[in-house]
Amino acid sequence: MRFTRFLTIIGFLVTTLVTAQNKQISLEEIWNGTFRTEGMQALHSMNNGKQYSVLNYDRTARTTSIDIYDYKTLKKVNTLLSSSDLPEIGAFFDYSFSKDESKILLTTKSEAVFRRSTLGEYYIYDRNSKKLIKLSDDLVQEPTFSPDGSKVAYGFQNNLYIKDLSSGAIKQFTFDGVKNSIINGITDWVYEEEFSFVRAFDWNADGNKIAFIRFDESNVPEFSMDVFGTGLYQTQQVFKYPKAGETNSNVSLHLYDLDTDKLSQLTVDKAYNDFYIPRLEWTKEANVLSVQFMNRHQNELDLWMIDVAQNSSKLVLAETDDAYIDVTFNLTFLKDNSFIWTSEKDGYNHIYHYSKDGQLINQVTNGNWEVTNYYGFNEKTNTIFYQSVENGSINRDVYSVKLNGKSKKRLTKRDGTNRASFSADFTYFINTHSSATSPQEYTLNDAKSGKLVKSIKDNDKLAKKLTDYKTSKKEFSTISVNGNELNMWMIKPADFDENKTYPLFMYQYSGPGSQQVANRWNGSNDYWYQHLAQQGYIVACVDGRGTGLKGAAFKKVTQNELGKYEVEDQIEAAKKLGALPYVDASRIGIWGWSYGGFMSSNALFKGNDVFKMAIAVAPVTSWRFYDTIYTERYMTTPQENPSGYDENSPINHVDKLKGDFLLIHGSGDDNVHLQNTMRMVEALVQANKQFDWMIYPDKNHGIYGGNTRLHLYNKMTDFIHKTLGDKREKSEEKEQIKSKIKG
Numbered sequence: 001m002r003f004t005r006f007l008t009i010i011g012f013l014v015t016t017l018v019t020a021q022n023k024q025i026s027l028e029e030i031w032n033g034t035f036r037t038e039g040m041q042a043l044h045s046m047n048n049g050k051q052y053s054v055l056n057y058d059r060t061a062r063t064t065s066i067d068i069y070d071y072k073t074l075k076k077v078n079t080l081l082s083s084s085d086l087p088e089i090g091a092f093f094d095y096s097f098s099k100d101e102s103k104i105l106l107t108t109k110s111e112a113v114f115r116r117s118t119l120g121e122y123y124i125y126d127r128n129s130k131k132l133i134k135l136s137d138d139l140v141q142e143p144t145f146s147p148d149g150s151k152v153a154y155g156f157q158n159n160l161y162i163k164d165l166s167s168g169a170i171k172q173f174t175f176d177g178v179k180n181s182i183i184n185g186i187t188d189w190v191y192e193e194e195f196s197f198v199r200a201f202d203w204n205a206d207g208n209k210i211a212f213i214r215f216d217e218s219n220v221p222e223f224s225m226d227v228f229g230t231g232l233y234q235t236q237q238v239f240k241y242p243k244a245g246e247t248n249s250n251v252s253l254h255l256y257d258l259d260t261d262k263l264s265q266l267t268v269d270k271a272y273n274d275f276y277i278p279r280l281e282w283t284k285e286a287n288v289l290s291v292q293f294m295n296r297h298q299n300e301l302d303l304w305m306i307d308v309a310q311n312s313s314k315l316v317l318a319e320t321d322d323a324y325i326d327v328t329f330n331l332t333f334l335k336d337n338s339f340i341w342t343s344e345k346d347g348y349n350h351i352y353h354y355s356k357d358g359q360l361i362n363q364v365t366n367g368n369w370e371v372t373n374y375y376g377f378n379e380k381t382n383t384i385f386y387q388s389v390e391n392g393s394i395n396r397d398v399y400s401v402k403l404n405g406k407s408k409k410r411l412t413k414r415d416g417t418n419r420a421s422f423s424a425d426f427t428y429f430i431n432t433h434s435s436a437t438s439p440q441e442y443t444l445n446d447a448k449s450g451k452l453v454k455s456i457k458d459n460d461k462l463a464k465k466l467t468d469y470k471t472s473k474k475e476f477s478t479i480s481v482n483g484n485e486l487n488m489w490m491i492k493p494a495d496f497d498e499n500k501t502y503p504l505f506m507y508q509y510s511g512p513g514s515q516q517v518a519n520r521w522n523g524s525n526d527y528w529y530q531h532l533a534q535q536g537y538i539v540a541c542v543d544g545r546g547t548g549l550k551g552a553a554f555k556k557v558t559q560n561e562l563g564k565y566e567v568e569d570q571i572e573a574a575k576k577l578g579a580l581p582y583v584d585a586s587r588i589g590i591w592g593w594s595y596g597g598f599m600s601s602n603a604l605f606k607g608n609d610v611f612k613m614a615i616a617v618a619p620v621t622s623w624r625f626y627d628t629i630y631t632e633r634y635m636t637t638p639q640e641n642p643s644g645y646d647e648n649s650p651i652n653h654v655d656k657l658k659g660d661f662l663l664i665h666g667s668g669d670d671n672v673h674l675q676n677t678m679r680m681v682e683a684l685v686q687a688n689k690q691f692d693w694m695i696y697p698d699k700n701h702g703i704y705g706g707n708t709r710l711h712l713y714n715k716m717t718d719f720i721h722k723t724l725g726d727k728r729e730k731s732e733e734k735e736q737i738k739s740k741i742k743g
Contacts (some may be wrong), residue, residue: 002229026354026531027214027531027710027713027714030528036528037332037459037462040054041057042094044096046425047100047101048424049204049426050424051077053069053080055068061084062081064092065079066079071444081398084142086125088134089442092106092107092108093107093108093110094244095326099147099149100149102128104124105135105145108123108124108733111139113191115192115193116193120140121134121139126396140154140156140161141156141186141199144199145202151584158177158186159174159176160184160185162258170682173210180240182215183201185213186198187199188215189241189670194630194633197279200212205285206255206286208258209255210255212256212280213251216249217250219250220240221237221240221243222239225668226667227668231529231620238668239670241629242252242637243625243628244631245637246628253266264291266306268315269314272295275292276293276295277294283333288305288306288337289306290306290685291304291306292331296628298325300319300325301318301319301320301322301325302319302339303316316354316357316360317342317354321344325344326349330374331682333366335379336356340353341353348551349370363405365388369388372388373547374421375422380425382402383402383403384402385420385429385447387420388403394518395416396416396418397418400448411450414433416433418432419431421445422576429447430443430456431443434475435521436489436522439521440458440521441457467658470534471494471533472493473532474491474526475489477490481569481572481576484554486542487517488541488542489517489530489541489682490539490541494533501584502583503724504584504588505720505724506541506570506573506589507596508592509630510543510546510566510592511595512556513547514548514644515547517541519541532720545558545569560644562635563602571603571607574590574610574611578621586612587612588612589612589614591614591616593617594618594620597617600614600619601680602648604661611717612660614662615719615720616663616664616666618666618701619677621677622649624645624649651683654680654689657687660691661692662692662715662716663677664715665696666699666702666703668698669699670700671700
């Protein structure tokens with residue numbers, strides 16, 4: 001069986017990590033796709049529960065296809081659709097089905113707006129008539145089928161439209177949309193970034209009503225970025241961005257009735273001031289809409305049911321927290337309109353079952369561990385499927401449990417990170433497993449027992465390829481810091497000698513609820529760390545206080561003090577690691593990106609007796625410069641908490657800089673604005689502190705495109721060698737150069 005062969009290959013990989021590796025991992029290989037893993041693209045379980053579809057790309061023919069596979073045999077049943085049969089379009093790179101799967105929405109062109117939002121060109125393929133029609137001649141947003149598949153609603157230029165697929169008629173039903181002023185049914189920048197959704201409209205079950213959120217951002221301050229491009233003059237991107245303490249969009253809830261062609265505003269029986277609507281979703285009842293309202297501090301969350309036929313509302317659930325409440329996508333309505341909900345109210349994130357009126361029926365899961373994903377509910381067997389870290393906070397497993405909280409079962413057997421995609425009838429699930437020693441493998445499993453049925457796709461070739469390289473094991477452990485056992489990983493040089501001393505390079509992100517110490521396969525940075533280990537560095541990562549999956553108290557201790565306890569933990573961890581006999585305490589560095597850049601800057605300044613160098617990429621340098629939703633969730637407003645904002649801002653600690661500092665940013669970063677770096681630079685200059693810095697023109701928060709990533713990592717690697725490299729070796733190199741010159 002392939003699964004057994006895969007384990008053999010991994011066993012071979014692990015046993016030969018030190019002895020059989022010769023090749024060095026190069027930066028070029030990291031970024032040219034040499035170590036890319038194979039995956040399954042756009043996986044969709046078909047309604048019959050017996051088959052699934054996958055998007056496949058034929059690189060030779062340059063065509064895409066939607067292929068149907070049988071769960072039981074894993075054999076391809078047929079090709080549902082191929083771009084080679086559609087002369088009207090060149091290819092498509094994404095797809096989605098109508099509810100009855102009679103129609104397919106194809107994405108043929110896409111232009112990024114912000115992190116999650118895109119403008120796209122779309123076509124609808126009718127499987128019965130075999131006809132292909134273009135949704136719109138314009139690039140539109142968030143096209144969504146009506147429940148019966150007869151219509152598609154979408155956003156265009158801040159207004160909402162409906163296309164009737166039979167007649168081809170397009171109906172515009174909002175008319176006040178204006179750029180940087182009014183948005184209908186599509187989220188504004190800060191909602192998109194921090195509440196993680198773009199489509200702010202939803203069809204009801206009967207397909208005759210659409211509820212949507214309207215954003216009035218007229219009074220939100222504007223932010224502008226120069227776009228340098230290739231022309232003689234730069235242009236500007238101007239958009240509404242509410243920084244901490246500033247005015248948010250004024251949001252309101254609206255309803256469009258297709259039968260009467262009327263718009264109306266929906267309200268609830270409570271007066272809210274300065275609030276958010278982070279979620280809306282129709283229930284199983286066609287006239288009952290669920291809406292979540294949240295106060296600006298984000299420590300009160302109300303779930304409302306609005307009966308649009310009766311023009312009435314009912315508050316069914318009200319949660320409060322001393323710190324904040326995380327908004328999720330886990331709300332699920334059952335046939336009787338009771339609902340599944342997840343909450344941290346007992347100190348850990350768990351699953352709860354409530355009646356339609358908001359009465360608690362039972363807490364489904366409980367324990368000192370976190371539920372990390374909710375997969376769905378099988379009504380035939382009364383079974384919930386979910387993912388959790390019950391098997392250790394660095395591992396993730398898939399579980400099943402009855403709705404009454406009994407008969408819990410661990411369905412995945414291998415330690416590491418497991419993710420599931422269930423068949424529509426919950427007979428099977430496709431498990432994606434990886435660990436620090438095992439690249440992604442996709443297997444078919446029985447949903448009742450978790451038993452392996454067959455291996456679908458693995459990365460045997462990549463595993464074999466890596467046996468030729470000089471790599472090191474990622475060692476997981478914990479480290480006792482400031483009264484807490486913190487998760488840690490460490491990578492040592494493959495030829496590690498405990499009698500020698502090595503420079504230490506630390507990585508962290510540290511943002512609230514995040515996790516970097518996880519038992520999963522390599523990302524690009526992991527190969528970079530292997531590259532550094534080959535150069536004689538020890539690389540380590542510590543998840544300090546404020547990070548996730550260890551309970552609400554551990555995560556929320558940083559409330560109102562972002563950058564205080566997290567920095568203390570990194571400094572103390574560096575001291576403890578520096579005390580190890582094989583670590584050179586005079587050569588310790590730290591780096592991070594975004595929140596991690598905020599952290600590495602503070603660590604270097606406040607820990608100037610510990611850290612010799614730091615690299616900060618796209619850092620927040622003052623939370624006064626960042627957006628309302630994220631920042632105020634953890635800090636309240638600057639007006640309420642000025643000391644929390646300023647005492648932990650690295651800008652206010654530049655006078656403490658002693659070591660080497662590299663500051664990097666993209667000028668087109670719409671998320672963490674270049675303003676952060678520019679203000680840091682000015683503070684450093686005025687403090688007469690020398691430093692290195694790099695600006696990547698027109699690059700966003702990810703700093704990529706063309707040769708950019710390779711250039712970035714070359715620059716950081718050179719800086720590490722320059723600042724943490726062995727002084728003795730450098731001295732010998734200088735003497736050799738002098739000898740050559742004299743000769």
